[in-house]
Amino acid sequence: MSGRAGWAGRHVLVTGGSSGIGRELVHQLRGAGAVVSVLALDDTDLARLRASAPDVHVRGVDVTDAAAVGSATDELAAAAGPVRSLFTCAGISRPGCVQDLGLGDFRAQMEVNYFGTLHAVRAVLPGMLHSGDATITCISSAAGLLGVFGYAAYGPSKFAVRGLCEVLRQELKPHGVSVTAAYPPDVDTPQLAMETPLQPPELQAISGTIKPLTAQSVATAILRGTESGRSSVFPDVRTRALSRLVGTAPWFVDRALDRTIAKVRRRRPADPRRCPGPANLS
Template sequence: MRLRSTRPVEFGSAHVIVTGGSSGIGLATARLLAGRGAKVSLIARGRERLADAGKELSAAVRGADVSDHEAVTRAIGELETEQGLPCDILITSAGLARPGHFLELPDEVFRQMMEVDYFGTLYAIRAVAPGMVERGHGSVVAVSSAAGLLGIYGYSAYGPAKFAVRGLMESIRAELTPHDVHVGVVFPPDVDTPQLHDENRWKPEETRVVGGTLKPLTAERVAAAIVDGIERRRFVTCPDAGTRALARFGSVLSPLLNREFDRRIRAVRRSRLAGTPRSADG
């Protein structure tokens, strides 16, 4: 297994741990890496989906809630023992999104987003980073979101947790890269996964209209971008042109996007007052 910048990544001898590996982006990434010969380990809570994914990919699995520091640390330790290898690549994909109006969301939701999306990422990275630094190689990749690049109507609980993930990865990039540990962060837009379907049940109309009519990406496309990002040791991975532009030119684009989004939101409010529904393209 080599992750030094001068040599190609050999997935065939790598132990890859994927949190949230039983579904969506995590599962698609695990599938791709298992196909490249990696030893794959998966962490999630729901035992049934985890067992199915484990069987399909011949992966080792552990049930754990990533927001439970002790449980996720223990799960990673047990997976390293079971696979007979320390973690070479960690992908933190476990997460959940609960949109809603800021004035209506319960306090508990704000806390839950931070606990799962942010602390769930932090705890897993803290479990593997010391070993990677000691060995002088490894890769840690966290899945943030387009909502971690731009404040979006309806994402006042989820967005800040994904901004926090981005801040964490930016900080540790500076600290771990000198030890030859690659650090990456991924900013997917909408992706067709069970999370998106669940999220859609809660989305305010304004959030839908701001999102427009863009077709969600497939989890496979995001997975391919993640694997490519690891191979190229990229810090930022954006699976589409929109998030790529936002990641590069966010401070210039945000005021323009916000002006357009505000226009769409005003249109929703006007039509709500008039009693007629709006279409998603504003």
């Protein structure tokens, strides 16, 4: 792609495009002249998007339903042309430790975060393999770079997205399809606001007191990384430094995390959110 000019007239599909990072990507892509389509749950967020952006092609779809994603994608391609760029932003998070979460929590986060990504990729891929100059960008997470206390279900689902992107990059490059994985830290979105009260204190301590990034800044970084064909996008210098540290000195990261967790448990031994809690292994 040739920078922002390359978006003009390009059919771009955004999953989870009615809220958070996805909604901001929709806004910026429209400003760059792209033809934008959105797959998202048929809820109030999607209704607001329909009302505020009538030029956006919208389908209310649960991304965990492979058949529905495929059918909706075919409809959108028939209406606006083959999808040439995909952004997979649909995701959920429910923090908690292994023994505190139900098996349904693990399944739900893997179904939405990983399989929801996979279903969208598989839906657009046939058209991309024939067109060339296509892009796939998937939202993983900083929690997809290293294990984080309290993200027992969320972290593995984002590791899975990371692994998928690494394989896709190798498989699709010979076909002219560029694959990018984005690793945002905490972002000021409705999802973060919803999960914060559920976070155990150890997770809050690891996240620190750093102000979450804005969805606007993260979306801008993701678009720039996609435009330049980068395989990885780290929206801020801290996450980029973390990725390097995890790769070069994992022992140092482990020790730092262990110290933080131990400090929290000494100071707040009676906190009811502290893991482990009552076993919930159903």
